[in-house]
Amino acid sequence: MDIQEEALILHKKKKGKISLKSKVKCSNDHDLAVAYTPGVAEPCREIAKEKDKVYTYTAKGNWVAIVTDGTRVLGLGDIGPEAALPVMEGKAVLFKTFGNVDAFPICLATKDVEEIVKAVKLIAPVFGAINLEDVENPKCFQVEKRLKEELDIPVFHDDQHGTAVVALAGLVNSLKLVGKSKENIKVVINGCGSAGIGIARLWLSEGIRNIVLCDSKGVISRDRTDLNEYKKAVAEASNPNNEKGSLSDVVKGADVLLGASGPNLFTKELISSMASNAIVFALANPVPEIVPSEAKAAGARVVATGRSDFPNQANNVLAFPGILRGTLDSRAREINQQMMIAAAYAIANLVSQEELKDDYILPKPFDKRVRKEVTRAVIKAAKKTGVAGKRI
Amino acid sequence: MDIQEEALILHKKKKGKISLKSKVKCSNDHDLAVAYTPGVAEPCREIAKEKDKVYTYTAKGNWVAIVTDGTRVLGLGDIGPEAALPVMEGKAVLFKTFGNVDAFPICLATKDVEEIVKAVKLIAPVFGAINLEDVENPKCFQVEKRLKEELDIPVFHDDQHGTAVVALAGLVNSLKLVGKSKENIKVVINGCGSAGIGIARLWLSEGIRNIVLCDSKGVISRDRTDLNEYKKAVAEASNPNNEKGSLSDVVKGADVLLGASGPNLFTKELISSMASNAIVFALANPVPEIVPSEAKAAGARVVATGRSDFPNQANNVLAFPGILRGTLDSRAREINQQMMIAAAYAIANLVSQEELKDDYILPKPFDKRVRKEVTRAVIKAAKKTGVAGKRI
Numbered sequence: 001m002d003i004q005e006e007a008l009i010l011h012k013k014k015k016g017k018i019s020l021k022s023k024v025k026c027s028n029d030h031d032l033a034v035a036y037t038p039g040v041a042e043p044c045r046e047i048a049k050e051k052d053k054v055y056t057y058t059a060k061g062n063w064v065a066i067v068t069d070g071t072r073v074l075g076l077g078d079i080g081p082e083a084a085l086p087v088m089e090g091k092a093v094l095f096k097t098f099g100n101v102d103a104f105p106i107c108l109a110t111k112d113v114e115e116i117v118k119a120v121k122l123i124a125p126v127f128g129a130i131n132l133e134d135v136e137n138p139k140c141f142q143v144e145k146r147l148k149e150e151l152d153i154p155v156f157h158d159d160q161h162g163t164a165v166v167a168l169a170g171l172v173n174s175l176k177l178v179g180k181s182k183e184n185i186k187v188v189i190n191g192c193g194s195a196g197i198g199i200a201r202l203w204l205s206e207g208i209r210n211i212v213l214c215d216s217k218g219v220i221s222r223d224r225t226d227l228n229e230y231k232k233a234v235a236e237a238s239n240p241n242n243e244k245g246s247l248s249d250v251v252k253g254a255d256v257l258l259g260a261s262g263p264n265l266f267t268k269e270l271i272s273s274m275a276s277n278a279i280v281f282a283l284a285n286p287v288p289e290i291v292p293s294e295a296k297a298a299g300a301r302v303v304a305t306g307r308s309d310f311p312n313q314a315n316n317v318l319a320f321p322g323i324l325r326g327t328l329d330s331r332a333r334e335i336n337q338q339m340m341i342a343a344a345y346a347i348a349n350l351v352s353q354e355e356l357k358d359d360y361i362l363p364k365p366f367d368k369r370v371r372k373e374v375t376r377a378v379i380k381a382a383k384k385t386g387v388a389g390k391r392i
Numbered sequence: 393m394d395i396q397e398e399a400l401i402l403h404k405k406k407k408g409k410i411s412l413k414s415k416v417k418c419s420n421d422h423d424l425a426v427a428y429t430p431g432v433a434e435p436c437r438e439i440a441k442e443k444d445k446v447y448t449y450t451a452k453g454n455w456v457a458i459v460t461d462g463t464r465v466l467g468l469g470d471i472g473p474e475a476a477l478p479v480m481e482g483k484a485v486l487f488k489t490f491g492n493v494d495a496f497p498i499c500l501a502t503k504d505v506e507e508i509v510k511a512v513k514l515i516a517p518v519f520g521a522i523n524l525e526d527v528e529n530p531k532c533f534q535v536e537k538r539l540k541e542e543l544d545i546p547v548f549h550d551d552q553h554g555t556a557v558v559a560l561a562g563l564v565n566s567l568k569l570v571g572k573s574k575e576n577i578k579v580v581i582n583g584c585g586s587a588g589i590g591i592a593r594l595w596l597s598e599g600i601r602n603i604v605l606c607d608s609k610g611v612i613s614r615d616r617t618d619l620n621e622y623k624k625a626v627a628e629a630s631n632p633n634n635e636k637g638s639l640s641d642v643v644k645g646a647d648v649l650l651g652a653s654g655p656n657l658f659t660k661e662l663i664s665s666m667a668s669n670a671i672v673f674a675l676a677n678p679v680p681e682i683v684p685s686e687a688k689a690a691g692a693r694v695v696a697t698g699r700s701d702f703p704n705q706a707n708n709v710l711a712f713p714g715i716l717r718g719t720l721d722s723r724a725r726e727i728n729q730q731m732m733i734a735a736a737y738a739i740a741n742l743v744s745q746e747e748l749k750d751d752y753i754l755p756k757p758f759d760k761r762v763r764k765e766v767t768r769a770v771i772k773a774a775k776k777t778g779v780a781g782k783r784i
Contacts, residue, residue, distance in 0.1 A: 007431030008438065008449070014415045016451025017427060020494040021413035022485040023406045028758065029700045032709075035409060036482040038678045039399030041466050046400065048468070048475035057400070058477040059408025074433050076440070081517035083440035085450040088518075090428040093414040102412040104496055107517045115514060122511040125473035125499045126480075286430045308421045317424075366420065 017089040018105075023059075052390075054125075055331065061128045064103040064324055066091050067120055069111050071136035075285070081107035084134060091133060091158075099321025099371055101328065103131065113139055117146045124151055128328050131320070132157040137193040141230045154327050154335045160198025162316035165323065165340050166362070167199050167258065167281055167304075168206060169347035170314050173361040174256075174302040178277035186254045186275075187211045190247055191261035192220060192231055195283065199258065200234050205337040206344075211238045212254075214247045248273065255279060263287030271298035280304075283314055302358050311359035318347050318365055322374025329375065331389030332382040339381040346377035409481040410497075415451075444782075446517075447723065453520045456495040456716055458483050459512055461503050463528035467677070473499035476526060483525060483550075491713025491763055493720065495523065505531055509538045516543055520720050523712070524549040529585040533622045546719050546727045552590025554708035557715065557732050558754070559591050559650065559673055559696075560598060561739035562706050565753040566648075566694040570669035578646045578667075579603045582639055583653035584612060584623055587675065591650065592626050597729040598736075603630045604646075606639045640665065647671060651681030658682035663690035672696075675706055694750050703751035710739050710757055714766025721767065723781025724774040731773040738769035 001009075011017070024035045033039050043057035055061040070084035071077075088105030095103040104127075108119055116139075120130060130153060132144055140157060147155045156162075175182060187208060189196050192215035200211055213220040213234060220227065220235045221244045227235060243250050251257055252273045258281040259266060266289040271280060278300045282288035285306035292303040292310050304312035323343050327335050350363040350373060363370055382388040393401075403409070416427045425431050435449035447453040462476035463469075480497030487495035496519075500511055508531075512522060522545060524536055532549060539547045548554075567574060579600060581588050584607035592603055605612040605626060612619065612627045613636045619627060635642050643649055644665045650673040651658060658681040663672060670692045674680035677698035684695040684702050696704035715735050719727050742755040742765060755762055774780040 003425050003431040004434040007426050007434045010416065010426055010431075011435040011449040015454065016449065017414060017416050018451050018494075019413045019415055019454065020484060020488050020496065021411045022409060022488045023411055024402065024409045024485060026485055026489040032486075032757070033395050033700065034399050034402050035485055036479075037466060039395040039402075040478045040482045041468060042396040042399045043403040043478040044465060044468055044471060044475045047478070048471040051472070051474050054474040054477060057403040057408065058474075058481060059410050060474075060477060062407065062411065073436060074429060076433060076436055079436060079440040080443070082443050082446040082450075082452075083436045085446060085452060085518060086432045086435040086439070087428075089450060090432045092412060093416060093418055093427055096412050096414045097418040102410075104412065105518050106515055108514050109517050110514055115510075118507075119511055119514040122500050122502055122507060123498055123515065125501050126477060126497050308425065365424070 011086060018092050059102065060126055061328055061331065062102050063127050064095060064101055064129045064131050065106045065120065065123065065127045066103050066131050066133050067106045067108065067116070068133045069108050069116055069135055071111055071134070071139070073134045078136065081109050088133065094317050095321055095324065098317055098365070099325040101321060101324050113142050113146070116143050117150065120147055121150060124153060127153060129153050129324060130155045131324065134159065138228050138230050140194050148334070152333065154332055156320070156324060156335050157194065157198070158316055158320050159194040161202070161335065161340055162320040162323070163195045163260070163283070164198040164202035165319040165344045166314045166316055166347065167283070168202060168341065168344035169318070170281060170304050170312065170361050171203070171256065171279070172345065172348040173351055173356055174279045176356060177302060177358060177361070178279065180255055180277070182206065182208045185210065185256055187256040187258065188247070188251050188254045189213045189258045189260065190265065190289070191215070191259060193260065195260035197230055197234055199260065200238055202337060202340055204237055206341050210240055212243055212250045213238055214250065218246045219244050219250050259284055259289035261289060264289065266290035266295070268294055268298035271295050271300050274299065277301045281314060302361060304361065312361050314362065315365050318362065318370055319343055319374065322371045323378055325371060326375040326378025326382065330379040330382040332387045333389060334387050336385055336387060338385045339378050342377040342381035343374045346373040349373070403478060410484050451494065452518055453720055453723065454494050455519050456487060456493055456521045456523050457498045457512065457515065457519045458495050458523050458525050459498045459500065459508070460525045461500050461508055461527055463503055463526070463531070465526045470528065473501050480525065486709050487713055487716065490709055490757070491717040493713060493716045505534050505538070508535050509542065512539055513542060516545060519545060521545050521716060522547045523716065526551065530620050530622050532586050533589070540726070544725065546724055548712065548716060548727050549586065549590070550708055550712050551586040553594070553727065553732055554712040554715070555587045555652070555675070556590040556594035557711040557736045558706045558708055558739065559675070560594060560733065560736035561710070562673060562696050562704065562753050563595070563648065563671070564737065564740040565743055565748055566671045568748060569694060569750060569753070570671065572647055572669070574598065574600045577602065577648055579648040579650065580639070580643050580646045581605045581650045581652065582657065582681070583607070583651060585652065587652035589622055589626055591652065592630055594729060594732055596629055598733050602632055604635055604642045605630055606642065610638045611636050611642050651676055653681060655679030656681065658687070660686055660690035663687050663692050666691065669693045673706060694753060696753065704753050706754065707757050710754065710762055711735055711766065714763045715770055717763060718767040718770025718774065722771040722774040724779045725781060726779050728777055728779060730777045731770045734769040734773035735766045738765040741765070
């Protein structure tokens with residue numbers, strides 16, 4: 001039986017993947033009186049007096065809304081809120097399993113930015129954070145910006161931030177292997193959607209100066225007149241030599257090539273034009289831009305993909321559960337670049353000097369140390385940057 | 393330690409009362425591939441092809457949104473969405489414990505009817521039913537009407553419907569005790585909020601012809617010019633002799649007096665003016681309109697309250713878990729009067745002829761037969777009235 005068939009059977013048999021768990025027992029009148037009326041009136045009164053106590057007496061501080069409009073689900077595209085639900089339930093399962101974060105799928109019956117923002121603001125009282133998921137580009141940036149401005153809880157967008165963190169962890173360890181430093185490398189990112197832009201933003205803020213992005217029309221340069229505001233902003237911040245042309249023009253001599261684009265877009269010729277000790281992250285999923293064997297045959301030294309059946313899987317589950325766990329535990333009011341960079345180094349550092357090799361640059365998702373170390377690093381960075389709340 | 397203090401300690405220690413439960417394990421790459429990518433794409437595709445399959449492959453069909461704007465929470469009034477959360481979490485615990493229904497609190501940051509309706513419609517894709525809770529009157533009727541018209545999932549309003557069902561169950565058994573028939577009794581309902589109006593609507597549809605309602609200004613008659621549209625509608629349908637005056641005027645000679653009003657509003661004199669074998673339901677909570685000992689001293693034969701420390705507790709938990717369970721299991725597109733009446737008789741019939749006495753007219757909430765029998769009755773009525781969906 002193949003995975004597809006097995007998935008259908010599992011989803012049908014279980015009738016979905018998530019249910020509610022009561023944290024309190026309710027087996028006699030006394031239990032009822034404490035968990036419900038009349039006892040429950042007391043925490044209500046306390047919160048009515050001081051709204052912030054909602055974090056003390058309710059589960060708000062551990063619940064994350066997984067918000068989507070279903071417009072860019074996996075590689076399936078715009079399939080709508082109902083068809084997006086299996087993915088969002090799956091995400092909730094990962095949040096719970098890998099971070100003990102309680103997450104609830106909010107699949108919205110709208111594609112309109114104003115309505116998405118409005119809906120999330122209206123339901124925000126019961127959530128400790130928002131995780132945006134699978135919203136199409138560039139709408140995802142608009143929604144993220146608006147929510148960050150208008151909500152008093154942190155907003156995470158895994159397609160940007162989670163991917164950027166895991167890729168940075170992989171890069172940090174790859175650079176150790178090849179003996180290059182982040183300040184001196186040239187990075188080419190192919191793909192200018194949420195992942196590409198998210199990676200560029202985070203890596204730039206970590207001091208990787210020479211990053212050049214490409215979209216399907218070629219290099220993102222400051223001379224392009226067809227860029228949306230998000231690509232325009234990244235064009236301003238990246239591409240220090242204002243290079244122009246096609247992907248193959250800028251990849252020549254590059255140290256790192258990262259694909260956040262589509263299947264089979266990297267040729268052997270492209271890889272062989274790179275500098276020696278080339279690092280290739282082909283993150284398109286499930287079919288990468290190039291398979292590791294071909295990239296290696298063309299001269300790449302370190303190759304990572306999104307797939308679990310190849311070495312060096314760059315899996316977001318390494319990042320988002322611990323990042324949200326640390327954010328909730330520190331009651332951080334935002335998730336800033338420093339917190340994400342700290343998460344990336346925490347992940348990278350879980351691969352010891354002895355373990356580190358071309359085919360082992362990232363820890364495995366099931367390594368229980370990952371969540372713990374990412375959480376710890378995120379809390380520390382939240383405190384250091386002054387965004388931690390009073391819970392700690 | 394009193395209940396209030398104990399409630400505060402419990403809520404703080406547990407950090408709220410609800411968390412997420414994953415229904416699937418996720419302990420290796422294979423599990424991940426089936427519950428998440430790439431396997432999860434398959435149920436997504438199936439639902440994209442046929443939206444209704446969201447009930448087959450996701451948990452939608454077992455999730456209920458507990459929707460409130462926090463404007464009429466317990467006896468605490470308009471305390472806002474955050475302070476309402478302990479009650480909504482408590483409701484979710486009861487749904488889970490007594491009906492295996494997964495319910496999630498949606499406490500909305502708005503008091504506006506349009507915004508409440510809009511928010512619920514936007515998040516509806518992930519829910520199998522809506523349970524309105526603690527929305528102030530008459531807004532609750534407006535919201536309920538709009539949602540019923542505009543959503544394709546059933547809408548329940550426990551403050552109206554749950555209360556009406558349990559009270560009807562109590563009435564049915566009380567009438568057996570006193571040997572009167574529903575067609576010939578006179579019922580006075582004091583309180584014209586969601587509970588009072590909900591009870592009047594359900595009881596009228598069950599053939600109790602002579603019902604007179606009162607609000608704080610006196611009898612609801614067709615001559616009153618100060619009634620909102622909901623009171624006006626109930627005035628048209630009730631009070632067959634178009635009686636006028638005050639509560640004490642219409643209670644004279646009445647067989648049943650039901651309070652859905654406020655503490656200590658019924659005097660001994662009021663009760664003693666009723667017909668012989670008087671039935672008094674004093675449902676104001678936590679302080680009833682009159683305590684059972686006083687009502688009995690004034691001549692009442694059967695007295696029920698909302699409290700667990702008096703006999704004959706009319707507790708909504710007898711009704712709503714089984715009603716929603718049956719509604720979800722039958723995939724009913726609405727919860728109609730026949731389904732609620734069937735639920736009331738299922739509850740009443742759990743008190744056997746031998747058990748039935750003045751101080752025992754309703755089964756206990758912890759009686760496990762309650763959910764089963766209510767569920768069965770609701771499913772049967774849903775099928776009979778043609779509102780059951782294709783799941784059964």
